[in-house]
Amino acid sequence: MxxxxxxxxxxxxxxxxxxxxxxxxxxxxxxxxxxxxxxxxxxxxxxxxxxxxxxxxxxxxxxxxxxxxxxxxxxxxxxxxxYKTIHSDIVKQSMVLFLSEVLSSSIQEEEQNKTLYAYLETAFIWLDTHDKIVNFHLLFLLNLTGFLGFYPDLSEKDKIGFNLLEGNFSDSTQDKNVIYRNDFYQFKKLLGINFNRLETVTYSKDERQLVLQVIIKYYALHLDSFRNPKSLQILETVFS
Missing domain, CATH: 2.40.50.140 (Nucleic acid-binding proteins)
Structure with missing residues (x-):
């Protein structure tokens, strides 16, 4: 001990x-x-x-x-x-409930990872101190994949789709794991940005839901431990 x-x-x-x-x-x-x-x-x-x-x-x-x-x-x-706002703001509260559930099933390691810890710490302080946060959870989860080992490979950006299983851009739109057209276009908006550029990304309610579904599928394909979050429904209700 x-x-x-x-x-x-x-x-x-x-x-x-x-x-x-x-x-x-x-x-x-x-x-x-x-x-x-x-x-x-x-x-x-x-x-x-x-x-x-x-x-x-x-x-x-x-x-x-x-x-x-x-x-x-x-x-x-x-x-x-x-926190100053997280526990009193209904949107932030729902987001936190959802993200804590995703983190719980995504991170299993009992070992030190100070860069991951620093990412979580700064991200949640950012959420607490900013107002325009409707897309926070999307960027948070996408950037978290970098610490979990499956951030999208951005090297062939000109291809017309993205393979969620392989984690790279692809032209084979017949593959069931490849997203293309609108799904791909909306997902792509988040790639390569940080929280301070989050305000430049705009989504309608439906687009936001769509991107979240894509990210959840991406997690499910890469993490054996991943469970579909029960609080997803609460989040969707708050945003509807």
Whole structure:
């Protein structure tokens, strides 16, 4: 058992028994870790607060990490970047719920990846501090594929379609994994941009939904662990 000082981002929290939570976090020091937080739901619980474990909350903590694959324990915890708008804005809230679910099924590694951690941290601070965020989740997920190992190969951009399975541009539109025409055109708008250029991308409600479906299919083809997010419906309702 090792005592670890680490920053962490909450991916999920599930009620365990009457008063406890099982919390899954992405930690800066050791990747994905799961913690049992006993008694946190008791009405007069001192110290660790249940509010710390809302999706995508950024924490700083001292934790006991087991080597035996059992649940870990948090000794001390505080909120590292208190969000100003994420938990009060309905659109951002729905987005966060959706993204935490996608991250939970996409990232499995129990190992350090500081560049991925830095990406998550900066992306969520960006979401918290900006207003024009309707396409945030699309660019967030697309750019995340770079850290997960399947960002689109941009080398043959003049071809007329994109092969979701191979992750490259393609002219063979008969292949069931190739998107072309409008699907391809809308998807292509996001390639190679960062959050500060997000305002230059415009989508109608239907186009946004279409691109999200394409990205979800892309994830499903590349990640064995990927599950279709249950919160997708909530997101679609908020945007409709």
């Amino acid at each position: 090792a005592i670890v000082n680490t920053k962490a981002i909450v991916l999920s929290a599930i009620k365990y028994g009457d008063t406890s939570l099982i919390v899954k976090c992405y930690t800066e020091e050791e990747g994905v870790k799961t913690y049992l937080i006993r008694g946190v739901l008791k009405p007069k619980k001192k110290g660790i607060k249940v509010a710390y474990f809302q999706p995508l909350t950024q924490l700083k903590m001292v934790a006991n990490h087991n080597s035996k694959n059992t649940l870990n324990a948090i000794k001390e915890v505080q909120v590292h970047h208190p």
